[in-house]
Amino acid sequence: MTPSRHTSKSDLRHPLIAHDVRIDRWIMGLLILVTAIRSLAILISPLELGVDEAQYWAWSQTPDFGYFTKPPLIAWIIGLSHALFGHEIWAVRLPAPWLHLLTAIILWRTASWIAGPNAGRWAAVIWIALPIISVGSFVISTDTPLLLALSVALMMVIGVLHNRFDPLRGMFICGLAVGVGFLAKYAAIYFLAGILLWALWNRLSGTNNSISLRHLLLFGLGMIIAASPNIIWNLTNDFTTVRHLGDNANIAKQSFDLAKVGGFMLGQFGVAGPGIFMLMLGILRPPFSTSPKRLMICLSLPILGLMTIQAFISDANANWAVASYPALTIWLACWIAQTNRWRWGLLASGINAAIAIVIISASMAGSLGVFTPASDPLRRLRGWEALATDVNAALEQHDAKLIVADRRATAALMGWHFYDSDIDIAVYDRDGIPSNHYERNHAFGSAVTGTRAIIAVDGRTQAPDLPQVNWHANPSISEHEISKNRTRKLFIFAGTQTTLP
Template sequence: MIAKRLQPGLAVALALALLLAWRCWQVLHSGAGLHVDEAQYWYWSSRPLEWGYFSKPPLLVGLIRLSTDCFGDGLLGVKALAMVAWLLASAVLWRLGAAMGNERAGLVAAALLAATPASGLLGLSATTDSVLMLFWSLVMWGAWRAAHAEGAAAWRWWALTGVALGLALLSKYTAGALSLSALWLLWRCPPARRGRLLAGLALAAGIAVLLLLPHLFWNMHNGWPTLHHTLDITVQGGAASAAERAAGWGHKLGSALEFGLGQLLLLGPAGLAVLALAWKRRHLPAAPAGQTRALWSALGYAWAFAWPLLLLGLLQALRAKAQVNWALPALLGVCLAAGWLAVRRRISGQTLTVWVLAGLLLSAAIAQGGDLRRWIGRPAAAGKPAWDIWSRMRGWHEALGALAPALEAQRQLPWVTNDRTLLVQTGYELRALQPELRSWSPDGQVRHHFDWKQPLRPNAVPALVFLGDEAPDAALLAHYPLARPLAQAESGRVRLQAWLLERPPSALTSTGKHP
């Protein structure tokens, strides 16, 4: 019996290890650096950790700290544990399928999730979605096990579910949508079991709130910045979308269509093919699914973790700008449902293998699209964009490396920029110089974390280094009229200039400080 259990476990572990090795190879050979958000998370992780940040809860930042402590500050060091989290989410789906009574359905669900473009592309990055996907899947698994266990075992599973829920909320506020899934499952369970289920859900929710309390206290102490930012981009859509919202239903329907098509693209060919084949065979006799006696049907349970989030995402798209990745955890429920449908509709293993491989190859082709022409010696012609989803992540290492000699001589001065992307990329690429970075907001608005925590106060320093893609703006030159170019560099789409800015001697006191 132990050997029978180990055999699929070893196969899953080997498959996920090979997929992780392949993704590591992709990262190392892509020629791209960190995304702006990854560089920002790394920057936060390299400083004393906090219980929250301007735009995000703290869990991913802590994970990146652990990852870089283990593997260094290189690209793989920053991304490693987040990449592992994506693959662990697939493993959890496998175990959930087994717990529900059909290990093959769980294996198919795990393979379908790994074959999604979401996993194949976002799985190469250190984003909040990586840890959210892992802990969302653990909530699904833990809640099923807890609801079908008895006595002390049930309470242990509810406690573990609460821990997973709390960590999901510390990953991304999207996890709050799990409350709708819980209410739906509570309503759909047999009335005689609702009391026990409600007690278990209350325990899980209580533990989650306890884990969330330090983050809530941090937010309260700092004026709720994370909540305000989240509401701005999800409910209000940001200042940039005000004119679009005023355009009326044309914009709303376009935004909803963008969201819907985005979900299909994130699911990819493998998941779509399985759902289409299952629909085509819906009138054929279904195979026995092998599900154990349960409070919910397997499909009902799976869809309960998908449709509430998809509905919220659609409503959000109608209200503001579509956030395609906002409903990403719904893929877990969709892939689990597709796994069960594949078993019930007798979709062959050969067919499933072909579509899973197609999904993996599609993700790889998209991920490496910007490198394929270079590898075969036919780079894109000048002025013609290459098929490259990582284009915004290229050029920073080379351009900032070219500026490094000129900047090293100015390490005693603060380095200032009005661009968040440039600030965090400078912090990462020139981390060996340990620069003091400051953010300049000409109109004084707080646009992001660095305007809030690391603003330039012009009267505080007599001189600074300005970094930008063009000369310093007039508002900054009004404070520092003595401007001298230090260096400039260009690599691909990245064009940078470094300037030394100083105040005139008359603006300083005899001690060299500002009056």
């Protein structure tokens, strides 16, 4: 990527070395430019926070080692950015493109150790242009820190195999990185399974490599140490997050639908880009004679296979296989460099670059323009501020300090808009079984004595059946266009809750 610390000034005068340095500087400049443009898009975008982003922000206001639906790392990152830059939408999202830049640099270094400088450059270019990275550089998600952590872990293993790191230290740090990834998203566990599968494969094939049982134990120790805060949190909270993860997989609702398998695989063309994913599929063939290639297989194909089975049995979102892409990116970059198929790489990355331009433009404009589908995905990022304005008018009119929402989305976004005020947010849990963060931690109840005014925001025309609440007649209506053919229409009810001492 850059000249080593042992490269002298006289070495830099050598034509080939100087040429490599210039190319590396151009690639690094390109990565920084793309990241800066993506950051600018975040700064000027009119799009509002999504539901998950608002919920992650809400978590960040009460730092902990775990939350109802996710581990804590995303909340820690957002909390730090929010503390540094203030209560701004862009402050929530700004870490995303820079974390992806770090991931690209890590993959650059890793691929260069396997197949030389060109492989490293290709890995960085392929990664920064992936459509899932373009989207993930605007909307912050748990996948972003997960991918960085897994890329660091992969770099450590490759570094050990290529004598860049001491095996004991390298595998311990690798475990720490996977543990940090576990704090981002439990999909980090795939890396552990992949490492064990790879070690078994090497042993059965008689391959001599530098990873022994002792090194694997150090890897496991590092992972447990880094992941221990969330492990302990789950132990003391009835395995709340783990149980929610099982509910999210939805294995009990079996469909055995081949169409969902097709939908999941088509989704991967959207995640990686059509050209890049076709190339990734094209190189998934024997021989698998080298240990690094086997490692890439074990860190990618089992994830894709498992999620394909999940899609067949029940359902699987396209991004659920995203943990396989650091390994696939390095594998493809090495193949392009070693076979001199740069034209294929250039064509596929060019397609992704065009997609990236569309995504950046849509982020800046707040609209997909002529590319807008009938079910405009950006509609979920519009209209919340207008709703908050309508709700605030009702709060002031009735001198209320409590908003009772009918769903997680409304609670999350109202929490964001009424930040640093004396307004409380609650959700009415109709069945008494918490299914999200707000039903578990902010459920509406009667823990007050006396009388208080409340405002309920509901999608139904009839006021919610809340205990000990008398509703006033004639709710107000908040209705705002959020896409060409859709509006968000919610009813705002005012009432009085009376609780006996």
